[in-house]
Amino acid sequence: SSELTQDPAVSVALGQTVRITCQGDSLRSYYASWYQQKPGQAPVLVIYGKNNRPSGIPDRFSGSSSGNTASLTITGAQAEDEADYYCNSRDSSGNWVFGGGTKLTVL
Amino acid sequence: EVQLVQSGAEVKKPGESLKISCKGSGYSFTSYWIGWVRQMPGKGLEWMGIIYPGDSDTRYSPSFQGQVTISADKSISTAYLQWSSLKASDTAMYYCARHRSEQIDYWGQGTLVTVSS
Numbered sequence: 372s373s374e375l376t377q378d379p380a381v382s383v384a385l386g387q388t389v390r391i392t393c394q395g396d397s398l399r400s401y402y403a404s405w406y407q408q409k410p411g412q413a414p415v416l417v418i419y420g421k422n423n424r425p426s427g428i429p430d431r432f433s434g435s436s437s438g439n440t441a442s443l444t445i446t447g448a449q450a451e452d453e454a455d456y457y458c459n460s461r462d463s464s465g466n467w468v469f470g471g472g473t474k475l476t477v478l
Numbered sequence: 479e480v481q482l483v484q485s486g487a488e489v490k491k492p493g494e495s496l497k498i499s500c501k502g503s504g505y506s507f508t509s510y511w512i513g514w515v516r517q518m519p520g521k522g523l524e525w526m527g528i529i530y531p532g533d534s535d536t537r538y539s540p541s542f543q544g545q546v547t548i549s550a551d552k553s554i555s556t557a558y559l560q561w562s563s564l565k566a567s568d569t570a571m572y573y574c575a576r577h578r579s580e581q582i583d584y585w586g587q588g589t590l591v592t593v594s595s
Binding site: 401402404406408413414415416419420425455457459460461465466467468469470471472 | 513515522523524525527528537538539573577580581582583585586587588
């Protein structure tokens with residue numbers, strides 16, 4: 372099986388830039404996708420592939436990858452970006468795996 | 479518009495069986511993998527497994543293999559997640575989600591399952 376590791380919590384000052392990372396061996400072969408989840412709501416896809424945003428996702432969200440680490444960057448964080456963020460990727464067996472999640476606090 | 483609409487909240491006793499559903503619309507149901515994700519209270523997302531409704535090919539996370547059954551009825555564009563004997567530890571929110579090549583692009587609204595004596 373595969374594992375994806377995320378920092379449990381990250382904070383950022385309003386309007387500043389924050390990077391949320393995800394590490395795992397599967398990321399050497401597959402892109403990570405990123406999901407935002409606010410309390411009481413279903414997750415929402417925010418970044419997928421090399422660096423793609425679904426329609427409706429602000430361009431302050433971007434993604435990147437290097438080696439076994441994928442990153443989600445929010446440039447100019449807004450109060451509404453406070454949420455839990457999860458990475459996800461395929462693994463070598465054809466299954467999928469989620470990271471443990473990062474709670475983002477916007478100060 | 480792609481939509482995944484899940485069945486309503488359930489309250490069950492330990493040992494009871496349960497089948498929850500997820501109806502897809504707005505896309506070709508048989509052309510995309512659809513899967514289930516568990517979220518226990520206050521915890522993170524856990525990938526459970528997926529099914530390809532076109533041919534019923536099914537894959538499970540090792541953590542959930544043998545614990546649940548995923549199925550689909552393509553005639554009514556509906557996927558299912560079922561338990562034969564619930565445990566208190568099955569208490570969680572369950573999301574269905576459409577899978578594409580390397581992302582999960584649409585999610586259902588979630589079904590809360592509570593198992594308590």
